[in-house]
Amino acid sequence: QSVLTQPPSASGTPGQRVTISCSGSSSNIGSNDVSWYQQLPRTAPKLLISSNNQRPSGVPDRFSGSKSGTSASLAISGLQSDDEADYYCAAWDDTLNGPVFGGGTKLTVL
Amino acid sequence: QVQLVQSGAEVKKPGSSVKVSCKASGDTFSSYGISWVRQAPGQGLEWMGRIIPIIDTANYAHKFQGRVTITADKSTGTAYMELSSLRSDDTAVYYCARGGSSLHPAFDPWGQGTLVTVSS
Secondary structure (H helix, E strand, O other), X not given: OOOEEOXXXXXXXXXXXXXXXXXXXXXXXXXXXXXXXXXXXXXXXXXXXXXXXXXXXXXXXXXXXXXXXXXXXXXXXXXOHHHOEEEEEEEEEOOOOEEEEEOOEEEEXX | OOEEEEOOOEEEOOOOOEEEEEEEEOOOOOOOOEEEEEEOOOOOOEEEEEEEOOOOEEEEOHHHOOOEEXXXXXXXXXXXXXXXXXXXXXXXXXXXXXXXXXXXXXXXXXXOOEEEEEOO
C-alpha cells in the first residue's frame, strides 16, 4: 500500500493528451514539492518533473506537472509510442521524515 | 554531470547479507545525499534510506531500520548499502540515486540498478 495514490493504468492514442493523477495528504503533497519519474521497460527510473512543474534539461515540453492542495498531476501531450512506460510520483513526507512514492501508473499507447 | 555506477548482480542465501556499491563520477559528493530505492519484481519503488556523505549522516525508512546500513567513502566517491538477514521477499532491483533529502527531495540521476536474488 503506497502512501501516494496513483491509478494503476492509463491509456491514450498517438497525439492525444493524457493525465496521470497522484493523491496524497497534508504531510506530503500538501506541504512539499512533487517529482515525477518515467521508467521505461527494464531500465532505471528517470526524473521527468521536479518541484511540481520543473522540467530538467532534455525533457520534452510535452511533459508538464501541476499541483493543487494534496494532489498533483502529470500531463503528457502529443502522446508518442515511446511514452509507453511506468510513471511514478514522489514527495517528501513530514510525518515519516522521508520521501514516499506512488504505486505507479502503467501508460499504454494504443 | 553526475553519473552513478552500481556493482553487479548478486545471488544470496536466506539469512545472509548483501552489500551493493554505487560509485559517483563526474562530480564529488555534495549536500544532495545518496538514496537507495528498491523495486521488487513487478512492483513499485520503495525508499530504503539515504546518506549525506559530507556530514556522514544516514537516515533509514522505518521498515528497514535495524536491517540496512548505508555508508559512504568520500575519498572514492562511493556509497554502499548493506542489507542483512535476507529473506526471499528482499529479491529486488536495488537502485542508488542522488537526492531524497528534505532539501533536495528529487532523485536524479539514478544508477543502473543491481539485481539481488535471495534463494536457497
